[in-house]
Amino acid sequence: MTDYTCDTLLTNALLFDGLGGPPTRGGLAIRGDRIAATGDVSDWQANETIDLDGLCLAPGFIDVHTHDDLAVLNDSAMEPKVTQGVTSVIVGNCGISLAPYQNPVELVPPLGLLGTVDDYRFGSFAAYRSAVDAASVAVNVAALAGHGTLRAMTLEDTEKPASEGQIAVMRVLLEEALRAGALGLSTGLAYPVARHAPTEEVVALSRTLAEFPGALYVTHMRDERDRVEEAVGETIAIGRSAGVPVVISHHKCIGRQNYGRSVNTLAMIDKALLQQDIAMDVYPYEASSTVLLPELTRHAERILVIDSAAHPEFNGHELSDVAEKMGCDQEDAARRLAPARGIYFQMSPEDINRIMQHPRTMIGSDGIPGPQAHPRLWGTFPRVLGRYVREDGVLVLEEAIRKMTSLPAQIFGLARRGRLQEGFFADLVAFDAETVLDLADYDKPDRASVGIEHVFVNGVAVLSNGTVTSARGGRFVARGEA
Structure with missing residues (x-):
């Protein structure tokens, strides 16, 4: 009965x-x-x-690209996410994860995006998982192991390639993370902590993923600017060499001189899809946000300063105005404001629309929790539904929902999530x-x-x-x- x-x-x-x-x-x-x-x-x-x-x-919507690693431990309500309809977050993106890293003396950029040296207190991925379980958080939490974190944990000097012995140590740490439930490995090859890692180092680590069915290589690529096609090529080659699925994080083409190049990058991805598994995510904003670094100031139309520890009086100010007041150029101003974050206005709506419409594109907020945040932390998913679907017709509603639900569940291996289905x-x-x-x-x-x-x-x-x-x-x- x-x-x-x-x-x-x-x-x-x-x-x-x-x-x-x-x-x-x-x-x-x-x-x-x-x-x-x-x-x-x-x-x-x-x-x-x-x-x-x-x-x-x-x-429920799955936010595939977050930096909520610490937030899920400290903010059990997760109001910025649940008010968007987000029920699951994936942390550990861009090569930075809270684990495994314990008792650092200082944090190489961009590890400070997640918290302070005291927040890096997990010597194993299993310890971080236990902390999430104990936090009784409102949303589901899935996690990637960050390549930058592995490097910081293992290398005395992250401005050098890892030696064979150091790669072996990182592989052991990565294996522990994967056994403890990590979804895969993330990299942030554009950032100081990892930019000196050659392709061979990443391939060597990624081959560990192949031993764990479904484990992914997820990457903030080495370049999203003038050499974006070269970076896509490197990403495709890493996935092919290691024999693992690839996700390109927050795919974009930065800088006015690079607007429209998504036509080429998506063509490269489509060609590679004939032989290997590739997906990507995108956020619905023309401005990005990350650590404020001098070398990142060159392509943006304008930059807002947020969360400067050295000069909090300039939070919310245009970097160009700060540079003028300091009597220097923007690169030097960025150095003086460090550590800080910035909001960089530097992408074209046409590229965003084109990338969003690709059938292998998911939606991710890339939100960075903090007192002064990019609006994507609170608004990403309703923005897609309200502006990109209802107002502009970039996507139809059912396709937008697919990109937020079943597609990420399938790609990231979140079993029995992402569908309205019995069981x-x-x-x-x-x-x-x-x-x-x-x-x-x-x-x-x-x-x-x-x-x-x-x-x-x-x-x-x-x-x-x-x-x-x-x-x-x-x-x-x-x-x-x-």
């Missing part, structure tokens, strides 16, 4: 399966942490029934397609979006009627674990 009882019943919804199919009318039953039924749920009885009154109901985890978002919109901007980057009404993580309501609850449903999610 079929049991038609459940904990929560969601009725009168427009259901999006996450796979890109057309929506259907119906409801969904939640029992424990799983979806018990979808579609016609008229026979079901529940302890709580929520009439969604025509709202869109989709799998899958009840990670869900209900939103109003007519009103959903990001409100965060560069003046007020911490404003919550509108139109996201309900969010469930593993069946637990973490957002109800647009309000963050005190409930916590998240857990650490390891590669392939259901």
Whole structure:
């Protein structure tokens, strides 16, 4: 006899399966942490029934590119994410992860993006996983092991290539991380901590991934500017040589002289896709944000200074104005402001649209938590739904949802997530397609979006009627674990 009882019943919804199919009318039953039924749920009885009154109901959004490594330990509510409909975050991107790294004396850029030397307190990846489990966070957390962190942990001088012995040590550390549930290896080859790592070093480490089915090579490439095609070629070659799937992080073409070159990079990716597995992510903004480095100031149209430790009085100021007040050029001003972060206006809308429309592109915020943030930390997913789907028609709604749900779940090996399907985890978002919109901007980057009404993580309501609850449903999610 079929049991038609459940904990929560969601009725009168427009259901999006996450796979890109057309929506259907119906409801969904939640029992424990799983979806018990979808579609016609008229026979079901529940302890709580929520009439969604025509709202869109989709799998919870997966933010594939975050720097929430520390935030998930210190901010269990994760308001910037749940108010966007995000139910899972992937941390450890751009080659920087909190683990494995313990008791550093100083942090080589960009490791300071995640926190201070005291925050790097995990000698093993397993220790970090245990800390996430103990934190009782609102969202699911999956993690990559950072190549830059491995280098900082192993090398006395990160301005040199790793020796064979040092590579062997890093491989042991990487193997420990993968056994503890890491999704793969990330690199940030454009950054000081890793820019001296030759391709051969990365290939040697990536071959370790091939021993763990589904483990990924995820990269902030060596160059996103004048040599972007060369960097894409290196990335493709690393994946092919190591025999592992590749994800290109926040794919972009920086600098006015490079606008339009995504035509070439995407053609390279399409050709490689005939022989190997490649995907990418993108964020829906023309400005990037990362550590403020002198060499990064050369291609941006303008730069906003944020979070300068040396000169906090210049936070929120244009770097050009700061340089004028200091009586120097922008590169020297960046040196004087360090350590600091910057918001760099340097991409073309046409490239963003073209990359976003590619069938192998996912959505990732690349948000960096902090008191002064890029608006993408709070607004990425509603911005795609409100501006890129409803207003500009860059994507249709069901395809945008696929890029936020089933596609990342499939690529990153998040088992039984990313779909509205019986037996899958009840990670869900209900939103109003007519009103959903990001409100965060560069003046007020911490404003919550509108139109996201309900969010469930593993069946637990973490957002109800647009309000963050005190409930916590998240857990650490390891590669392939259901």
